[in-house]
Amino acid sequence: QVQLVNSGGGLVQPGGSLRLSCAVSGFTLDNYSIGWFRQGPGKEREGVSCISVSAGRTAYTDSAKGRFTISRDNAKNTVYLQMNSLKPEDTAVYYCAAGQEYRGYCLFDGRWYDYWGQGTQVTVSS
Numbered sequence: 758q759v760q761l762v763n764s765g766g767g768l769v770q771p772g773g774s775l776r777l778s779c780a781v782s783g784f785t786l787d788n789y790s791i792g793w794f795r796q797g798p799g800k801e802r803e804g805v806s807c808i809s810v811s812a813g814r815t816a817y818t819d820s821a822k823g824r825f826t827i828s829r830d831n832a833k834n835t836v837y838l839q840m841n842s843l844k845p846e847d848t849a850v851y852y853c854a855a856g857q858e859y860r861g862y863c864l865f866d867g868r869w870y871d872y873w874g875q876g877t878q879v880t881v882s883s
Contacts, residue, residue, distance in 0.1 A: 759783035759872045761853055766877030769843055773881070777838040779853030779874055786810070786829055790856055790863040791836045792870055793827065795849035795879075804865025805851070806838060809858045816863055820846075843881045850876040 765777040779791060792807035806817045806827040815827050826839040836853060856870030 759855070761855060761872055761874035763851065763853055763874040763877040766851060766879045768880045768882065770883050771844060771881055773843050774839070774841045775843065775879060777840065777851055777853075777877060777879075779836040779838075781834050781836070781855060784855070786831050786834055786836065789871075790858040791827075791829065792854050792856065792863060792865065792867075793836075793838045793851060794854060794865075794867060795847075795851045797846070797849035800849070802852075802867060804867075807863035807865065808836065809861055809863040811858060812861045814862055816865070818865065840879070843879075845881045848879060848881050850878050852876045 760782045762780045769775055790810045793805040794802050795805050796802040804818055805821050808815050808827050824842045829836045853874045854870035855872040
């Protein structure tokens with residue numbers, strides 16, 4: 758049974774940091790690309806970062822570049838999203854997802870992802 762479990766969210770002040778985790782079971786990270794998405798209050802879901810399965814290429818949307826870092830630990834079957842310099846606009850429910858890549862690159866289109874975690878709430882507020 759494929760399962761993705763998100764954790765690590767919480768309340769943090771602006772400028773603070775959080776590390777989100779995505780623990781996967783039922784498959785290994787050798788088989789799927791992993792993406793992080795978020796959905797803020799009243800907003801559509803958007804991609805944040807992803808890492809491809811074949812080449813380990815990482816990608817970030819403009820909102821995440823320079824502040825967020827995605828990494829994976831194949832031995833622990835876990836993907837992390839380190840988030841630094843957090844801003845109030847980063848407030849959202851964050852989801853990880855497992856899916857396919859295209860020509861060695863991970864994508865931010867949710868339609869390419871087959872399995873989703875339950876989400877973890879991140880709130881950035883003073």
